[in-house]
Amino acid sequence: MMKEVPVTQARADLSNLVNEVVYGHERITLTRHGKALAVLVSPEEAKLLDSIMSSSPDMNHAVQIVDTSGSRDNLELAARYVEPNIESDQL
Template sequence: MAYEIPVTQARAELADLINRVVYGGERVVVTRHGKPLVALVSAADLERLDALGDPAEEQVISSVSAVREAASAQRTGRQRFGIAAEHRGPGTTSG
């Protein structure tokens, strides 16, 4: 559980809060109007968080990369084979 403190109080006690985080192993959440703003965590905790990464973000990045590769391959195929025609479904007219 993290220790919560209002931002106005945190300003006055910053040095003490840093010591609590670094030497006491605590996590401090600074709040404004009762809502969390920021968290003070040790550098070791931050490294662990960074190492975890965000699997959802990585999934999106790999999906976007796959779409770009497919689109690029499609354009390359058209240019390579000189294909200038495009299939249009029934009922569509050329404009």
């Protein structure tokens, strides 16, 4: 499970959070009022996500990155296509 940290706390603790991402191989979700706003990830994970998203323009809004390893020590990522949620008024 990803660690969640309120943005107000992250401001005061950014250096430690960055160390957790870099050295502890954590993903940290920044939240405001309990709602996810952004995620801190390692450069390797960001590069992988960019690679996946650039491989198909249609994937930009429809890709989820899933940790398939079950262990943070042996991180394996996979992409899974997620059908976009299209409201009837958007058609």
